[in-house]
Structures are given as C-alpha cells and as structure tokens.
Amino acid sequence: xTENIFLITLVVLALIALNTKKLRRAxxxxxxxxxxxxxxxxxxxxxxxxxxxxxIGSTITTVLYLVALRKYQVFSIFYSKSENDHNISYxxxxxxxxxNLEAFLIKCEMEPQIIYSGESIETILDQKKFDLAIxxxxxxxxxxxxxxxYQIDAVENYLHDNHGDLNIHLIRCEEGDDNEA
Amino acid sequence: MTDRSEIISQMTGLLYPFxxxxxFYIILNGHASPGGGFQGGxxxxxxxxxxxxxxxxxxxxxxTLKTAEKILFVCIILYPAFFLFATTANHSELMNLTYLIVMxxxxxxxxxxxxxxxxFRFAFYEGGI
Amino acid sequence: xxxxxIIMIFAMALASLVLFINFDANLVANPQIADFxxxxxxxxxxxxxxxxAIYLNYRVFDSIFETLILLVSVSAVIIFSWRRTDD
Numbered sequence: 001x002t003e004n005i006f007l008i009t010l011v012v013l014a015l016i017a018l019n020t021k022k023l024r025r026a027x028x029x030x031x032x033x034x035x036x037x038x039x040x041x042x043x044x045x046x047x048x049x050x051x052x053x054x055x056i057g058s059t060i061t062t063v064l065y066l067v068a069l070r071k072y073q074v075f076s077i078f079y080s081k082s083e084n085d086h087n088i089s090y091x092x093x094x095x096x097x098x099x100n101l102e103a104f105l106i107k108c109e110m111e112p113q114i115i116y117s118g119e120s121i122e123t124i125l126d127q128k129k130f131d132l133a134i135x136x137x138x139x140x141x142x143x144x145x146x147x148x149x150y151q152i153d154a155v156e157n158y159l160h161d162n163h164g165d166l167n168i169h170l171i172r173c174e175e176g177d178d179n180e181a
Numbered sequence: 182m183t184d185r186s187e188i189i190s191q192m193t194g195l196l197y198p199f200x201x202x203x204x205f206y207i208i209l210n211g212h213a214s215p216g217g218g219f220q221g222g223x224x225x226x227x228x229x230x231x232x233x234x235x236x237x238x239x240x241x242x243x244x245t246l247k248t249a250e251k252i253l254f255v256c257i258i259l260y261p262a263f264f265l266f267a268t269t270a271n272h273s274e275l276m277n278l279t280y281l282i283v284m285x286x287x288x289x290x291x292x293x294x295x296x297x298x299x300x301f302r303f304a305f306y307e308g309g310i
Numbered sequence: 311x312x313x314x315x316i317i318m319i320f321a322m323a324l325a326s327l328v329l330f331i332n333f334d335a336n337l338v339a340n341p342q343i344a345d346f347x348x349x350x351x352x353x354x355x356x357x358x359x360x361x362x363a364i365y366l367n368y369r370v371f372d373s374i375f376e377t378l379i380l381l382v383s384v385s386a387v388i389i390f391s392w393r394r395t396d397d
Binding site for chain 3: 211212213214215217218219247250251254257258261265274277278280281284285288291292295298299302303306307
C-alpha cells in the first residue's frame with residue numbers, strides 16, 4: 001500500500017517537472033523525484049540501489065544541471081569601433097555581417113550576447129572575458145578569438161563563405177589569464 | 182553563484198569531515214553492510230562537488246586524478262585476475278576479506294576520481310560565463 | 311487538438327502494455343540460481359553481504375566493465391569539451 005502511494009507520487013512529480021515553465025524548478029522537481037524513487041527502492045528491499053540513487057540522483061545531477069543552466073550556451077561577443085562614434089543604431093546599420101553572425105550562432109544552438117563597447121580593443125583583449133572580440137575599422141574587420149575554442153573554425157568557415165568580400169582578418173590569440181570564457 | 186553565501190560556506194566546511202567519514206565507512210564496510218565501492222565513491226565525489234559551491238573560482242589538479250584513475254583501473258583488472266582466475270584452490274577467510282575490502286576501496290577511489298573529473302571538466306572547461 | 315488525442319491514446323496503450331507485462335512477469339528470473347547464491351555465498355566468500363559476494367566474486371566482470379564504462383565516458387567528456395587544452 002505504501003509503495004503504491006509513493007509510486008503515484010512519482011508519476012505526479014514527473015508530470016509537474018514536465019509542465020513547469022522554468023527549467024530551474026524542473027531541476028528541483030527532478031531532485032525530489034530521485035529522492036522519492038530512492039525511498040521506493042528502500043521499500044522494495046534494495047538499500048544498495050537506494051543509496052546510489054539518493055546520492056547520484058539528488059546531489060550530483062542536481063548540481064550538474066544547475067551549473068549547466070548557469071552557463072547555458074552563452075557566447076559573448078565584444079564589439080568595438082575605431083572611431084569615437086558610439087551610436088548603436090549606426091553600428092547596427094553599418095554591420096549587417098554582425099546580424100548574420102548572430103543568426104549563424106543561433107543556428108549552432110548557442111546564445112550570442114553582443115556587447116557594444118566603447119573601450120579600445122587592447123583593454124578588451126586584456127581585461128574582458130570574451131569568446132569573440134570584433135574590432136571594426138574603416139576598411140578592415142579584425143576578429144580575435146581564443147585559439148583553443150573549436151567554434152572558431154566554424155565561424156571562420158562561415159565568414160569566409162558568406163562575407164568573403166569584406167576584409168576580415170581572424171586572429172587566434174593565446175589563452176591568457178583573464179580572457180578564458 | 183558568484184555572490185557566495187557565508188552561511189553555506191561555513192556549514193559546508195563544518196560538514197566536510199563527516200561526509201568524508203561517511204564515504205569511507207560505506208566503502209570499507211561494503212562487504213558487511215549495504216553499500217560498496219560505487220556508492221561510497223559517489224559520496225566522496227560529492228565532497229569535491231560541494232567544494233565547487235563554496236569556492237567557484239578554483240579548479241583542482243585534474244592531471245593527477247586522471248593518471249590515478251588509469252592506474253586504479255589497471256589494478257582493478259589485475260587483482261581479480263590474479264586472485265580469482267589464477268588459482269583454483271579454496272581461499273582462506275582472511276584472504277577473501279582482504280580481497281573484498283581492497284577491491285571495494287579501489288572501485289571507490291576510481292569512481293570518485295571519475296565523477297570529479299567529469300564535473301570539474303564540465304564546470305571549468307566548457308563555454309559560457 | 312487531434313494530435314494531442316492521438317498522443318494520449320498512444321501513451322495510454324503503452325502504459326497498459328507495460329502494466330500487462332509487469333503483472334504477467336515472474337519477478338525472480340531464475341529461482342534455482344538465486345537459491346544457489348543465497349545458500350552458498352557465505353561458504354564461498356566468507357562475507358555477510360550477498361550483494362558484495364555477487365558483484366565482487368561471482369559476477370566480477372560486471373564490476374570491471376562498469377569501471378571501464380566510467381573510464382570511457384571520462385575520456386569522452388575530456389575530448390568533446392569546449393576548450394581543447396589538456397590541462
């Protein structure tokens with residue numbers, strides 16, 4: 001009888017976890033789900049499995065999911081121009097390739113986050129945590145990326161195929177102390 | 182998790198030795214009570230994982246853990262190969278108990294290092310913030 | 311709406327199939343070998359825990375390949391992670 005109550009609780013918790021709007025709450029419901037299922041294992045007389053389920057299901061995977069949600073595919077791009085013109089709409093109109101790059105990253109299941117920065121490119125390279133840093137001068141576009149990231153190759157291929165007419169230079173810099181993503 | 186809470190870090194620091202003790206108890210008593218290498222190793226790994234919640238900026242030395250995992254895997258293969266498969270004679274009680282405890286211990290350390298490597302690799306070497 | 315109804319019917323059919331199999335199945339797969347393990351594990355391995363006797367003595371390949379699976383998954387995580395550095 002007790003087992004049946006907890007089995008029904010399991011089904012209800014699984015449905016709640018499926019129907020929540022926020023992923024964070026779904027993770028918490030999954031943790032409770034694992035705890036209840038470990039108790040069901042205990043009722044069926046399997047304490048070994050219950051210990052493993054309680055630890056792995058409700059500690060390790062919960063923390064792992066929360067960390068995954070925190071770094072949910074954010075790809076930060078720093079954008080700076082050489083002139084002192086910080087008019088964002090002007091920059092947007094002048095750089096259609098930036099919108100295309102954004103669409104390409106979304107297609108690659110990443111979430112691009114573009115930061116229009118007024119600082120010079122050297123300060124960005126030294127101090128910020130970036131995945132891509134774009135420096136737009138009058139004729140050329142300089143793109144800096146960490147040489148160890150494998151998305152750089154895909155970005156380079158995409159830019160070469162679609163924007164070959166622009167003067168794009170892609171520079172792979174060394175992984176510094178501060179610029180690791 | 183950049184704004185860390187003082188309460189959580191103090192309480193986790195207080196709980197470390199007890200979690201470690203519980204993990205080693207599960208591993209070393211695995212031949213007599215429920216539990217064993219896998220479960221105890223997961224408990225030991227959860228110690229390192231809660232350490233990430235306290236100090237999210239510091240990574241640990243993954244290289245030594247990686248070599249340790251490989252060496253432990255070779256030991257896990259070799260000990261049953263020499264103990265169970267090599268000889269056909271009946272073993273004494275002491276030899277059997279040593280075998281069980283040492284195998285549980287090896288499996289526990291290996292599972293602990295494996296989970297820790299997976300978690301820290303994920304937390305520090307993936308993209309994002 | 312129609313799609314939801316079809317999915318609902320499919321899920322109910324699947325659930326009834328699972329329940330049918332569950333009530334029909336014999337929970338202990340092979341009673342002879344289970345009885346053999348329960349009778350002889352203490353004499354064979356001198357331990358109090360039958361589970362430990364099974365996964366470290368009778369079925370030791372199970373443990374070995376389980377740890378091998380963990381090793382392979384750790385290598386996969388290291389290879390496929392975003393940053394390519396090897397420490």
